Amino acid sequence: MSKKKAAKPAPKKAAAKKSAGKSQTIMTENRVFKPSAEFSKKARVGSMAEYRRMYEESIKHPDKFFGREAKELQWQKPYTKVMEWKCPNAKWFVGGKLNVSENCLDRHLVGPNKTKAALIWEGEPGEKRVLTYQQLHREVCRFANVLKRNKVKKGDRVMIYLPMIPEAAIAMLACTRIGAIHSVVFGGFSAESIKDRVLDCGAKIVITSDGGYRRGAVVPLKKNVDDALKGGDTPVETVIVFRRTGQDVHIEEGRDVWWHRELEYVDAHCPAAVLDSEAPLFILYTSGSTGKPKGILHSTAGYLLHAQMTCKYVFDLRDDDVYWCTADVGWVTGHSYMVYGPLSLGATSLMYEGAPNWPENDRFWKIIEEYAVTVFYTAPTAIRAFMKWGDEWLKKHDLSSLRLLGTVGEPINPEAWMWYHTQVGSSKCPIVDTWWQTETGGHMITPIPGATPTKPGTATLPFFGVDVAIVDDLGKEVGKDEQGKLVIRKPWPSMLRGIWGDKKRYHETYWSEFEGWYFAGDGARRDKDGYIWIIGRIDDVLNVAGHRLGTAEVESALVSHPSVAEAAVVGRPDEMKGQGVVCFVTVKEGITTGRDLADELKKHVRKVIGPVATPDEVRFAAALPKTRSGKIMRRLLKQIAAGEVIKGDTTTLEDLSVIAQLAASGED
Ligand code: WTA
Secondary structure, eight states, X not given: OOGGGOOOOOOHHHHHHHTOSHHHHHHHOOOOBOOOHHHHHHSSSOSHHHHHHHHHHHHHOHHHHHHHHHTTXXXXXXXXXXXXXXXXXXXXXXXXXEOHHHHHTGGGSSSGGGGSEEEEEEOTTSOEEEEEHHHHHHHHHHHHHHHHHTTOOTTOEEEEEOOSSHHHHHHHHHHHHHTOEXXXXXXXXXXXXXXXXXXXXXXXXXXXXXXXXXXXXEEOHHHHHHHHHTXXXXXXXXXXXXXXXXXXXXXXXXXXXXXXXXXXXXXXXXOOOOEETTSEEEEEEEOOSSSSOEEEEEEHHHHHHHXXXXXXXXXXXXXXOEXXXXXXXXXXXXXXXXXXXHHHTTOEEEEEOSOTTSSSTTHHHHHHHHHTOOEEEEOHHHHHHHHHHOTHHHHTXXXXXXXXXXEESSOOOHHHHHHIIIIISTTTSOEEEEBOOGGGOSOOBOOOTTTOOBOTTOOBSBOTTOOEEEEOTTSOBOOTTOEEEEEEOSOOTTOOOEETTOHHHHIIIIITTTTTSEEEEEEEEEOTTSOEEEEEEOSSXXXXXXXXXXXXHHHHHHHTSTTEEEEEEXXXXXXXXXXXXXEEEEEOTTOOOSHHHHHHHHHHHHHHTOGGGOOSEEEEOSOOOBBTTSOBOHHHHHHHHTTOOOOSOOTTBSOTHHHHHHHHOOOO
């Protein structure tokens, strides 16, 4: 970054004016915001020179760099080697033994952190709970004993389908205590999605609750589990039910037990299992470009180290911080940055149940004021929604406790960045725009808040140990400002260790496009300062309000409907959600199309995948545009969905009249 370019923050008015016209600003954005001297002075990494020195060491001497960082974990047995790599299999901290729950809990019980808040929780109806490290430790040990009592053993898979309540974190940590592998499923997924996942990972036990609250409604979690397990053709032997909403639920004799009842049989003593550095820690399902969601597997030592390290360097978390990550625990962000990272570091992590606009549009700001939140991490889609709802919701609250802001999930447009900076952060808080993925386990490209001058819309530079390149189809690095594919050329501690049960797919999906390099599925470009601008997914994965959704998954849900002959799903730019889901559908002989069928198909997708996948629009046509070899021309469909004039080569199109039809088709 040349000094000349680093300007002072633009005054509010000028900034607002300048940021009008979104796509053009991304390419020409040149506002630079340096961290304040005050922030840098206190930060762990206080200058670009320091960042560069550390980064270089992490790349050239990973053994030394990560060996030093790993001293900050509590080991049951020291490792003998930092890393072993034979593509695509990585082993970190070979031979070491440790336990995640011990690192997140027990080690904080000596010294002042014992009585410090580990989790602060606010439920949607307004209940509040604080669990100190000591209390959380006790609850985790008790529940780990409940799992043992229900015959859960090391290596068994445990599915967790809970609302945003402390019990979700308790259940996760209890699994880690005994070496069971958890797989958390987001509450917005349907019974069918639960069933698919249960079967794929071979879960023996499901932990759920009667229901959960969202925007004043009760989500019928237990009923979804019942539907998923109907027929008894799954490996699930036991369902543990937490009482949250108090509504009536079916209890299946011989299978279902109540969480609170089970606790009556156990004590609070549960030694932490001795686990290998590479012991599987959790499986988290995420969407890919083909077929069913993939069970991304993470393992123990490397994952925990990266989660802790990024909380330390990227969020700069300290003993007196009140840190709030608004993500749901069902996503990787909730895993790494609500539970494991902050707790491993001994920080205070806030968790909330509900939605940003319930009971009113100021839920976030109210919580920040009430708990004096200092470090706040949320998604661009939420920021854009708040912008739309108006500044008055924010103005009602004192947000002066905030000192650092973060975003994740999708590219943040400069307007939203500026609003976040000026309105939420009072122009004084650094913003860390963190690029990463379920597969990467933790932050990969991100500013270091006391060091990196930021620019609205870029995730800036790689984190320690992350060797990023932007390449063309042949693997050659592209030039400045040219778009290419984002790859990572070296293994990093928290990288995925595989796709559950599918070694071949693991290699093919991530390591075969450029043999030996990890291909992320995102497009990016580098600017003159070397900053990385993420363009977004270049595969058939959509990013809808920060949630990943495979077009193939939605297509397969659509064609499972009896009226549908063929379907193609594409994303369309959406101001709020980043992308909206547009479905092009052809129907079977004799089926009448129209709004009723469009609504029915939307409902059908919700039922099959879950509310997270609800299509924005369903369009009918007599045929889909295909090449002569029968491939659906998605490029055309994307243009049609976005209402653009069809550009580019259509010479391979089988039937040109199809385009005109599709462009004319709407829901009505
Ligand atoms: C996108 C979420 C731009 C990206 C942690 C990636 C981002 C996908 C950013 C992973 C960001 C995430 N800027 N794009 N700061 N963060 N993405 O697995 O396309 O749910 O591939 O992990 O989200 O989504 P996932």
